[in-house]
Amino acid sequence: MKKSILSKFIFIYLFSILVIITIFYLSHKTTIKKHLEINTKENYLEYKSAYDRNKQIADLIFEAEINSNEILSIFKDAYSSNEKEKNQIRKKLYKALEEKYFKLKAFNLKQLHFHLPNNDSFLRMHRPDKYGDNLSEVRETIKYVNENKKYIHGFEEGRIFNGFRFVYPLFFRNTHIGSVEISFSSLTMIKAIKKTYNKNSHFLIKKDIVNKKVFDSEKKNYIASPYKEFYYEKALLDMHKPIIIKENSEILTKKIYEGEPFSIFLEKFNIVKTFIPIKNPISKEVVAVLCICKKDSLINKKLEEMIVIFIFTLLAISSIFYLFFLQKKTNEKLKKINDTLDRRIELEIKRNRKKDISLLKQSKMASITEMLAHIAHQWRQPLNVISTSSSGLILHKEMGKLDDESFDLYTKSINEQAQYLSKTIDKFKEFVDDQEEECKSICLQDKLNEIIDIVKVNFENEGIKIIRKYQKENLYTTVKVGDLIQVILNILNNAKDALIKNKPKNKEIIIAVKRKKHKNVLITIQDNAGGIAPEFEEKVFDPYFTTKHESLGTGISLYLSYEIITNQEKGKIYFKNKANGAKFYIELEETE
Structure with a gap:
């Protein structure tokens, strides 16, 4: 009888241990899987950020250096010329771009490569002696651009280098004359x-x-x-x-x-x-x-925590089994102390349960802390803006300079950032659930007038004149209206800050709307605050970059504007330095 009881206890004990090991093993595997998924998303976003930066630089190089009358005028006759003429054009094109090319290499530019419409290599700035080979079979992107006359980008292996390539069609007076590739190495x-x-x-x-x-x-x-x-x-x-x-x-x-x-x-x-x-x-x-x-x-830390919890659980289970077996084995001899033994067992169980609960709470807190760190990273800049705005509000109040317009401006800023904090959660959920906000068709002139009416008083108080130059015909586009408003306000506020800081004689901002070719509409916002320093031009749309004092700027507004226009609205946003200031361009698809 005693051997039978002992065998049953051993079997149940070993089975329980096996179940516990299985549960902890599966739990650890799940923890590893989730952690690896988080790392995968994080690293992919970092790769995408680096890629988008290269794309931004490539677009800037194309617009500023390649897509110009000087370069296009040289290249326009290359396809129809004989070999002698081609060599002359090639030398002239190389000479025109040589100095710029070597300067651009400081921005990690790897290749600047011109191709003819039939996909023949015309000029490799990195290897000017290698040309004339047809790339139709080895460079799908070049073939695609010349056939479809559309821009494309991505990673591709080439004859000499591999890299992240940005290939643009070239036109001279609306005639396709070939293509050019701007690429960055791995x-x-x-x-x-x-x-x-x-x-x-x-x-x-x-x-x-x-x-x-x-x-x-x-x-x-x-x-x-x-x-x-x-x-x-x-x-x-x-x-x-x-x-x-x-x-x-x-x-x-x-x-x-x-x-x-x-x-x-x-x-x-x-x-x-x-x-x-x-x-x-x-x-x-x-x-x-x-x-x-x-x-x-x-992962190893989680494993150590799991081992600690497992050991405590194992000790608890072992203690329970031992005490229970001991109780059964000595039941007849210990009838008089049975109640005491029961209380001891119950007390031991409670103690071990408390230990288990404490360890589980620590584990949950670690997970919550990790999630809060991610949320805090997204919220840090908006909260800083709210703090700055509220401090400004208090300061104006204490100094007796708080008028209705300033009050509205500060509270609106706080509200906008609060809305943004809310939207970060919504957008994160939308990203998970693959949901998008509804787009609306709007008249650009009417919407810009609404925005200007909101900010006009504040700008006038700073001596800034807003000039409107709209195309007479109403132009329509379909966008997420709130996002477009945010972009326009970001650019206007940056222009205002620059004008206040640099103090030109007549402070003014010119807002224009017109139709572009290929069914696009163009919004431009130009100030006369002196422009952006050359050393900062490539960083304008970078996150957390600002030329203002940290108490006045977060460095996030233009980055968010770029993300909204390029990724959400599938449009373009860029800027150019003009004679007396910076000019921002927003291109969107025109709708009826």
């Missing part, structure tokens, strides 16, 4: 991620793409990787020696070809490694992989 991306986020990264290039496209003389620049279908580029290995993962390389390769970013945890090195597959913009096939590595102690 090394630029790696440096940007290292400088901005202090993370090491490296690239994998698809082997058959390299073998098919690259000149034989350039193939020495690539070496084999543990992933048999991918190469390393030698130049990139000098930046960061990748951690070699020989195990599961075939499984990882298969996962890469699924085309979605993912992360793995290298326990031996205490590193999270994120794989971001990069697709050809035409074929949409995976042609390269950006691998981002980050030291990460959270």
